[in-house]
Amino acid sequence: MTLRIIPATLRDLSYIAANLRPEDRAEIDCQLDAWSPALLALTALQGFAYVAELDGNPEAGFGAAEQRGGLWIAWSWGTHRMKRCVPGITEFFHAVLGPKVAARGAWRVEARALAANELALRWLIRLGATQRCRLPGYGRNGEDFLLYDWTRESWNHVPLPKAAGAEAAATDTDHRRQRRAGARGGTQG
Template sequence: MTLRIIPATLRDLSYIAANLRPQDRAEIDCQLDHWSPALLALIALQGFAWVAELDGNPEAGFGAAEQRSGLWIAWSWGTRRMKRCVPGITAHFHAVLGPEVAARGAWRVEARALAANELALRWLGRLGATQRCLLPAYGRNGEDFFLYDWTREGWNHVSLSKTAGAETSAADADHRRQGRAGSRGSLAG
């Protein structure tokens, strides 16, 4: 299995968005009233955006976009094979994304996750984000979210070894039940 992190394209992000894993589809559905894979891809291209590719197939998109001077929003979503990409995404987050955002003058980077998305919550914690608060009824149908952030004072002190446990367990769990990527039988991936 070959993993590559490459600059995002509209084509790759649209493919990923059309084949989202159920957790990511649920999170996006309750934040956007009307969306399509192409629209989600266009929104994602508004800042730094990369794609994690497994064996030549785009499986996850991630990045960050500036909301206003000093405030950035981090995002990620993918197909059912995204879990296999977590180690590479995490390494890229620490080696490239964090330094790029910091170099652009970020004071704060935020991420929101659906409260029911336990994998995302654990991964954000292991990426060094601080869980700040519950956002009751943040979703358009009353779904609860959690707000996480990294601030300039704290993001350079996250150990890469802190993230290893979530990556390994996520990759192992996904590997046991995932077939070939690329099936377009349903929009849920």
């Protein structure tokens, strides 16, 4: 089985969203009042968005988007074949996505998961996320969610030279955070 991680397209994400595994559909259904595969795909294209292909077929979408300066939200969802993509996505997350988000000046990356979604909860732990709290009644029908995050201090997956370079550019010798042109701007890619 051949796994490739490629930049996401509206077409691939729409296909995945139209064929979600039950756990992901339940998680999305209780967060959005109304959604369609195309709308979910379009929303996911904000920030960094990738697709995991198995034998040429899109099976999982994942990525991260900046919500405000320094705060990012990580996301993922897929088809019933997503489980086969998880090892490759995990490796890509550590080697590419995490360092890209850090280089954009992220201080915190959050992910929320439906408390009943055991697969997602286990994967977040494997990705190095820290469980912060339960969000009672977060879902539109009262479903509980769990909030996980990665902070600059807890990122054990970001290679030190890449993380230190982004931090050094934003800090002066007195360790006060400095604004610098381009720290949060520019095109994403």
